[in-house]
Amino acid sequence: MLEELGVNPEHNFTFARLMKSILEYNPDFELLGPGSPFVSQNELELLGALSSFSRKKSRMQGEVASAQLPGAMATLFGACGMALRIGGVIMKSRPIPASTSLPDMEVRARSLHHHPRLRPAKVVDVIEVSPRLRRIVVTGVSLFDFPEGRPGHWVKLFLEASNNGVPVGRAYSILEWDAESRRMTFDMALHCGGPMSQWAANARIGDRLSICGPRGGLVENNTRSWLLLAGDESALAAIQAIMAQSTPEKELHVFIEVSRESEIIEIPARPNSVIQWLLRDSENPETSSTMYEAIRCSPLPNQSGGAWVAGESGVVKKIRQHLLRERGFNAEDVQAAGFWKKGEVDFKDLAVG
Structure with missing residues (x-):
């Protein structure tokens, strides 16, 4: 939906991270449906009113307005607002009266975790482990909910540049994953030819790529000695x-x-x-x-x-x-x-x- 509205895909995970934080702060918050204070599926009006959603919901329920949201929440609101401005999306709030119903509207909740699409990331460190092995560390906001997975699991890395319009991607195993700092480390073997090998040989801090996964990893059906x-x-x-x-x-x-x-x-x-x-x-x-x-x-x-x-x-x-x-x-x-x-x-x- 965000992409259809013209929002840069790089900002989709900012929205996902924001919604995750909202649900942790206010588990009763409803994104869509008759009980929600906003209509947001087609016009994405939710983000235009996020800074006041808690206050409006409290008024609808006849409660006293809650205290100011934590600083981290305010920061997320600002980041989402910036993403929408960059994407050229015009936002406005439209409250729904409590008695209003939405006929013929089917809402299906979809988890924001383990997003199957590409996760943008950038290189933050490059180390020459050996003449033919590069240790490359990447990070990104999009990795905020990256699953732990199994040991030895792999992802597919896609270069920002494309070859005749077709994204260049190869599978690489994850050496280390630090969920707290959102840092993912790869050891990439260099060989003659191949766009990913050439990229790894010349990788620099600040280079951008996208991540899809994880998959695979060690599966131990039985505990062996x-x-x-x-x-x-x-x-x-x-x-x-x-x-x-x-x-x-x-x-x-x-x-x-x-x-x-x-x-x-x-x-x-x-x-x-x-x-x-x-x-x-x-x-x-x-x-x-x-x-x-x-x-x-x-x-x-x-x-x-x-x-x-x-x-x-x-x-x-x-x-x-x-x-x-x-x-x-x-x-x-x-x-x-x-x-x-x-x-x-x-x-x-x-x-x-």
Whole structure:
């Protein structure tokens, strides 16, 4: 509705944040319907009268006007008003008499949480973790209600610039999510070609992008005493996130494949974890199966465990088959997904979630 009225989509989450705060401050407030003091669905008149909604509602109920709203509320009102002025929306209040009914009007409440559309964000920090890995931190008002999700979950990032009118977007796992400061961190592997890789290599503070998600992440159907984590550079952020959120008692066996020794990074120490860094065959990168061979030859625990594997689609399939056929893993305890596939752009694997 906001977009149809010409409001910049970047300001939609300011409105959502405002409504969330209103409902927390006054749970009885009604946005639409016969009991609401405003008609707002078509003309969006609600925001034009927000600064006085509490006073008007109190008068309709025969109550004494409440004290001035908290400063944070006033700030939100001002932010929404600015968004509407930028969008060119003309606002005015139109109270409805208590006896008035609205015939033939069906109102369906829709949650403001977990908005499926794009969330605008901007880059606030860029760190060179290794020659081929960039740690990029973003934040934005639109992330105010971003769900915690599962460890290792991912989002799709879209560049502000477009390619022939088509938005450029790729999926990236979330390394860290700080809900209090609304800061989201990604580790982006750089490779030859690709618009997102080029952007990450040259990212600067202040760059803008949009976020859609989250999805996926580690699903543990059964609580197992140990967990196998395996992946290449594309899965490095997810592996670190899963390790950080695993209980100290759980035994972790981690295999990480990189192209060269300079790509080995420091991962915070964790009890009951064994990390093996694997160097990909640089002479035959297209046919290398370093990670598969390392797992196949590794003396993993005999008791039933869980597994999370991600990376190149063909390698991931071989590892999954090995775990099921030769290691005796239960199918429901093996989560394996191709994050990318040789020869394909923006590869999509349904197993990713």
